[in-house]
Amino acid sequence: MQLDFTQDDEAFRVSAREWLLANAPRKRGPLDGQSARAFAQAWLSQCHKDGWSGIGWPKEYGGRGLPTEKIILWYEEYVRARAPSVLDCTFVSLNHAGPTLIACGTDEQKAYHLRRILVGDSIWCQGFSEPGSGSDLASLTTTGLVDGDHLVVNGQKIWTSYADIADFQELLIRTEPGSKRHKGLSWVICDMKSEGITVRPIKNMAGATHFAQVFYDNVRIPLSNVVGMLHDGWRVAMTTLGFERKTAAMGLQLELSIKIEDLIALAECPPGSAIGKQLAELRAEAAALRAMTYRTLFKDPVTASDGSLMRLYFAELSQRIHRAAMDILGADALTDSTWTHDYLESYSETIAGGTAEIQRNIIAERILGLPREQPA
Amino acid sequence: MQLDFTQDDEAFRVSAREWLLANAPRKRGPLDGQSARAFAQAWLSQCHKDGWSGIGWPKEYGGRGLPTEKIILWYEEYVRARAPSVLDCTFVSLNHAGPTLIACGTDEQKAYHLRRILVGDSIWCQGFSEPGSGSDLASLTTTGLVDGDHLVVNGQKIWTSYADIADFQELLIRTEPGSKRHKGLSWVICDMKSEGITVRPIKNMAGATHFAQVFYDNVRIPLSNVVGMLHDGWRVAMTTLGFERKTAAMGLQLELSIKIEDLIALAECPPGSAIGKQLAELRAEAAALRAMTYRTLFKDPVTASDGSLMRLYFAELSQRIHRAAMDILGADALTDSTWTHDYLESYSETIAGGTAEIQRNIIAERILGLPREQPA
Amino acid sequence: MTCDMNYNEDQRQILDAANALLNTSYPLSRLQEEKPDDLTALAEFGAFALALPEERGGTGFTIVEEALVHGLLGRHLISSRALANPIAARLAARLGRHEIAEQVAAGTLSVCAAVPADDSLLLIDGAKATLGVVFGGRQVILIALEELPREGVPGLGHSVVLSRVRGPLSMIGECTDSSLLDTSDLLVTAQLLGIAEASRDMAVSYAKVREQFGRSIGSFQAIKHHCANMSVDAEALSALLDMAAIAVRDERGDAAFQVAALRLLAPRVAFANVRTCIQIHGGIGFSAEADAHHYLKQVHVLRQLLSGNTMLDLPAPLAPYTSINERN
């Protein structure tokens, strides 16, 4: 076990720090809509111009192919400089769609999309969840029927972040009629400007409208947009999990270390006080989360259940930190501010991407080997 | 809604207080074995002599038939005077076996047992749980087969408190061969001196040996010892639940109000300190428990699920109070003392008499009407 | 019977009547319109004069019935103006300003709640209020708002309606008397209890109908146990509230203690239940389309109206006669 950063690593850290402090926007960007898109695109484009977009992507696809050590240092510097949240509208394209195309896409798909993603020219959204299959993803029912060299898609998706401003969607649909559960699904690239798509934005409890319901009425998608094999979409969807669980989550996880420091600065904590005790514990947990994050980066392979452990710890810690902030804010907790907004947003942490209950099931069944839930 | 105690009630309170302060033992009694029996018997006998035994029992059976108001006042004064724990080896006879006999026993059974119980002459234990049916009481398998005018009992019971020092046992057994679940059970009076009974005491984690495993090897019990109808034991076992949940639990619940006051006195709590915050919350919860206790006393009927609500709140609060004590004790937490003993004993609160998990199921299914657990 | 913790016939009637009014005039669906509550129907019902003596226009009920009704107001997420109102009426009466007290009780003067924030005051849903009650720890202050310029302030999640006022306040009077603070806290915690119960009920109803993995999510033990926890805590809080309300009404010696306990417990239970309610609803619970988030925001509002923690400063009604050292 070692954490020895080389001189080269340290030089990289300094260059990242200097660039971020000089270039990262000083203010938080807009929360939703076209202005959020414009802000995120401008920031990604600026990153790309100076070589900071897709630093973990392979060089052959326009990334910098940096090793884990440097990616750690980049994200550490990123959060310390308070650069824009990694969870903006470029998150899906950079951390999910792009890596999936790299792993499973055709040459044509890669050639068309990857550069656009890195530069910030195309924004992606994810079309996995459906009204009837929130936590139970494999029960999805949106269908794509082969008609000549197209799929004809009907159905609906929900909780699709940034659907209203996205150019493309990674869409998981049932292409084999009558298939069950994980079988017979396909992962396709859906152009959000296609005819037959209706996007109904949904406001969340924090007052932001970054997710939406998407309806598909005979939407025609070329078969050439299928990524991986037809009917093999579940496997395609799973390929990026490792990437997602390592690199993509890192920015979010490390950001909590900054938030707890902000909170300690915000609060007045006489020694031995109740609030001081609470903040000390939260700080210790944030340190543990950081240690878990690093450990996971060097694990190979990172399984879905490793992801669940970390996801759950992160989610509940994030909620506790934000709740503590509300206590500390006093009457200011009633106003809209960065803290109160993030507090309300934190309620999604134990819901989105599989509820805390589902994560616990996964840990119990897949890591600990306890008996599977009995199907109905 | 009213809590108006009459002048008569207040006079009763004063007499109870004076008697308790003059007569209640100043020291905690022995924890287990014959010395615990002797201590409990002496105390109950003294109570009986002055008219304080079975104050809630009907007058015709030797009790005082006092109304709820006076029973409240008695228990309030009882815990304030630090009289011996109600959960000693007379608990089952006074609060469970006795009331069951009153409700379902024959005249002969009543005539023989009730006075002995009130005076402290006979000690009872409860034979419900079995090694394979802890939380799942209805799955019990100890059998009693009719043979002439006797039942012949084979099997084993576990977690039987005070089996080693008891004279009688309220024994729940399967008397109808092949019957399932709640059907075909009988509630019988078992003389603990019967041939074929072996008692194996089990030490608990607090170092006390007040429960035991009991083995039955062709134990012959007269059919005249069946309480209620043969094969109707489940209903008999349920009749005392109301009594148990109202009166019997009161002493234990109110005792927590005293414990939290002791803890506040023990701790040094500067205002705003972490420990002060914790104690304030525990004190508030103890106040809520007391309010719940009173509310339940005036509820009619008190259902099993009402009992589960209160039991769960009590159990978890008791554990929290005792855990806080361990924090406050510092190095003294390593020594054996009243606090540390009670702390260790408190681990049983969420296990004995149906685990916390079972109580939550009962609340969810019977009060809230959520779907029943699917049987295997 | 001299003691009885059950509701009597009068209490059941006022609760039924209030419930009927609230269901008709203040259904939760009104919240989608994002308009300030019109409290006229409640005022006409007499909700703000419940505990007033009959000769002063009251209905002759007591603080006990008033607290029960506030439980329903909490359930229906009625604007915190409905809390500011009865406190303003009492405060005005104590200050000898009976003309104000009567107008407030009749609902002809609009009162909002206010909380101090740095060098300003935040008015909650008080854009048109003519009076304000400042809830500031262990005191309440009645202020005139008519001439004060108000600045709109974005509220929590863009759904708490706030405005800010600065500068010298036109103070009508103040009160630091514990009995008024206890009354105020009793009504606030009654509303918190209403929210705790409503969010339990909403979660249970949803758990029965929402299906995942081919069965209702309420059949999963994790969801069941969430719901059971909500029930236990709400039941304990409800019993405590009844106990405290009786104690306040009857001016019992333990009234301050019981209210102090409520003050600690009520926001904790309400928060926990609302959080669980949102969690059980999943994605829809996090959206602004379900009502769960309104409960959450109202809990944040209500907790600001509670006076300070006094739990360890008061003698317990049930304390030992001898110290533990004497005993052992």
Place this chain on the structure above:
Amino acid sequence: MTCDMNYNEDQRQILDAANALLNTSYPLSRLQEEKPDDLTALAEFGAFALALPEERGGTGFTIVEEALVHGLLGRHLISSRALANPIAARLAARLGRHEIAEQVAAGTLSVCAAVPADDSLLLIDGAKATLGVVFGGRQVILIALEELPREGVPGLGHSVVLSRVRGPLSMIGECTDSSLLDTSDLLVTAQLLGIAEASRDMAVSYAKVREQFGRSIGSFQAIKHHCANMSVDAEALSALLDMAAIAVRDERGDAAFQVAALRLLAPRVAFANVRTCIQIHGGIGFSAEADAHHYLKQVHVLRQLLSGNTMLDLPAPLAPYTSINERN
């Protein structure tokens, strides 16, 4: 690779060897005999000289490997003398008492842990110890015990073995240096982690075999989620311990911070896991016949050996460059 959080080959070997020794010589079943642990086998294995330089009789490993081994000692509920020993050796060396340090490391002098209690000292499992290490907040003191009369004291649940000494102590020396306290806390928390993991494993194993309602209790979601919680917390603690051990070994600037975090987290996680383990075992978990209660009592012992909370006194390794006010 310059960074790697996985165990290397040497680390896996020492862990395997220590595990084999512990399974053979210190099975949990020995606890039923209620006899003090004989630490000779561990001493011969070199467990107390792990981090000593080779020229001083050590095995040339580092504090990282020592911490990993202490995780196993925690799992096997080895007497806290095995913790007092390496601290005594380090303390003696710092005091220039190398002859003591060497005898302690070799296991020829018996050392016990001691904690101050009012005007006396409680020795933990120290009936025959010749030296004591007093763990007293932000200092450790080495004392000679040979001539001190010891009074047996009933310990927690009659299974923690205690004796009390009073009067003037024969002090060999003391140390308030944070680096020694951090090393000590690292080993103590490693043992707490071992207990947290062992109680998780014990609970999971039991949940798989114990049947109620016709199926294994591990198929009930409530039990599953208890086990999942134990896993998440143990995993986080384990990662933090590795991070801290590396930092202490390499004398990194964040070593004190990481250890401070461990000091808060480790007892909390160990307690929670042990409590859940007992609960999952039901009646048998509450009895003295299962081993779960020994874990509980050892957690109580170990937490007394931790030095004081410094979590908010230290700079964070990952802190923002600008204050939040500058940013917004």
